[in-house]
Amino acid sequence: MAGPSGHVAHPPLEGAARTWGTIALSAATFMNVLDTSIANVSLPAIAGDLGVSPNQGTWVITSFAVANAIAVPLTGWLSQRFGQVRLFIASVLMFVAASWLCGLAINMPMLIAFRALQGFVAGPMIPLSQTLLLASYPRAMAGLAMAMWAMTTLIAPVMGPLLGGWITDNISWPWIFFINIPVGLLAASAAWGIYHKRESVVHKLPIDGVGLGLLVTWIAALQMMLDLGKENDWFHSPLIVTLAIVAVVGFAFFLVWELTDEHPVVDLRLFARRNFWSGTLAVSVAYGLFFGNVVLLPLWLQQFMGYTATDAGMVMAPVGLLAMVLSPVVGRTVAKVDPRKYVTFAFIVFALVLWMRSHFNTSADFRTILIPTVVQGVAMAFFFIPLSTITLSGLGPERMAAASGLTNFVRITAGAVGTSLFTTLWENRAALHHAQLAEAVNPGSPATQSAIAGLSASGLAPDQVMAQINRLADQQSFTMAATDLFWLSAALFLLLIPLVWLSRPQRMGAGAADAAGAH
Template identity: 60%
Template structure:
């Protein structure tokens, strides 16, 4: 779920991720679509969103299959997820400038076709390095797809029905995370993992053709605007260095490695230079001044850290189920799938009633639910049954419905219409970046905590421990040799250590979710209960 409903609704005439110049790129709005064109346009734009979001989650349950086929460790296989997330995060702030330069429709179609090409390259990748390069390309070209699909969809409907358009758009972003693990698991078990990428080819081609046929005469005005090349270069440098440091740290023994130290210094220095440059640049690629607003800064911290925790757990859970518990990829997908049920059912209800409520209370309920779910998972054992696994996943869907919509409303509340696209782009950039960080940190912490627990458990395995001695004799009485019996005990210790390591991550996540409630209450209540922003965007 590297993308989600937290991609804030943009004005029909504004492009997410742009600076102040973007709204002027669309001085006139085309007439809303009607009849069959409206239906086909909605389906085409929703399919593009679905394909994009699906690809951010479909690989989660396929990591063991990909890692095994390419001959790398599962923790290296998670780079397939994080490389996409980071490249996607970097490209989101460019959406506004690219739209103004090339036009929304042309950019959207090009983005889809390049996404199809990158998907094919992922499928034919012969090794991990090639696959990661293709995933970086895929994430980069996917950046404009989500905000542009939203903007084009809003321009297809009359203002009075903008809420319906956003509801239809939001449903695809919630259905895709359900289908991702299920489809990815089924493909991994019954076909070969490249097909999780090949399926994008026919869908993307059909979507691009349908979108062009309907929207080719609705192109937005274009003009030449300067691009902040230095800001973009600094952005790529510090985000890329940070992610490489997080991904390679565990295999290079962290700060005992010169490479990790250098990457960390480059990331820190690059980030500081980036902040200084963007603060004084006339046409910044990222509008840093937005963080001066209390609602924006506190809301972005809350949604981004929470998304990092959520995404990190989303990576750990299927990995643990397949590598330790022995689930197939399909079974792991089935366990993960219920997360979208309540999310789909409750999102329209929350969206309809949010203007009548204080969005801070709704977001607080979401964090409490996320925290409870994480604490429930922290009590899992190696004998956990499927029903016990699915209950917290099902409950988590309700938290998702109460999480994205209210926090997005808080983040955008009080922003003038010309700032909304920039605020949407920046908040999404930070959130997606934290998703990649969450995946890397979670796998690292899991590995370290599992190693610690393994060492502590092994200390108990000695001839002077009566429990160990009795277990060894019991296994040998069942017909095993002493070496076989010791091997069985070692496997059990490894499973138990991995379970305890995962429990630690879930417990820490639960505590942090409760801490994040404080950031929600640092914000001021939005007018109209937090729904004013959405209304303003629809009317703008």
């Protein structure tokens, strides 16, 4: 059956085909998202093995992120030119090949180049897995489809550091890339077997070379600014100022060009839809807050609470427990309940979790730190699925790949911004708290005299005593800075709630999305 713009509307899959299709698409998505975080804890080992500094090693993360950010919004245009199924399978197979090359890299330039290749070919994988999965289910079950998809995209970033740390400690770092090979080959073969007869209509669109060039320019400049800002003292550095100017000017030209070009490489006109812009903005800001906290908590635990990488991973891992249990429930009921109510509940739970973390102190035990993480799983289940439902509601199937690619791009970029902002604010707040604590540490203070006497009695020399006091002040100041950010995040989640209610989502059942051709 032909739909709008010549789109062929395939009937939903049934039975075993739908089950295996869901598993194949989810496995590919999990593998992709896992690779955004699995290398983080392995950086010291990679840098040491390849003979470079840890700062140079961060380009292993940066190169993947820059290339991935460029490729994701191209998904709509590429899928129209080559077909959704062919593009997805090619993306998975090229990702497997790039992962194999990453594992074989013998020096840092090779690894950075192969990671950039891996990030670029991975771009279409996540949006297309979402698009193909939605097409596999009846409209009334769209929420359940999104639940299956959301579980992989939310749990993988948490599992990445845990799995990466274990592989690095017990095998060797190349295996964080080699494990993608069997998963990717199985996912590609299963997906091809199920979906190759469900290919979308191909349009021989002209290449928007100017739009593509501008996209590459401003995204690369923005991502490099975010990644290099902290170590270069942000806007005190001419390099960061230059990158910021290139990003802003490039984005302005890109915006004008894409809105006036007949065949834009990115369909920015989607932002004219109220549901799309409000849903995308809400999910992106919330994801930036979520991801910033996902980065901050293990950093604090490892640097100032004495946790190993594996222990910090164990604290983060249970976040997926309640998410896995509740996501299918949300998916089955989101068509019957106003998704805005679910998102509101999720943001309130996120705020509660972060408020609980804002009461952490240096004597917090494992159980105290673990409880908010477990509760956070509730928020994750009610967060992603309803917001995706809101964002994509009212869109015809021919625009789904472009919409999914664009909203995922904004979300990924928000995650990068969140990470940079949180780590920078954490250090700035810690410096402020340290200065305030240092004022209280003086010879006239009874607490200072008591601490010096106690440490001296344990056999420490005077300079060792002061070093120990400074270390305690560092631990206290970074803990206070972390709790400041937890409290701020809680407040921001509550402030996001009105934004969600600006949308007017259509129900996913009874072909509502087909009827919603306009805003």
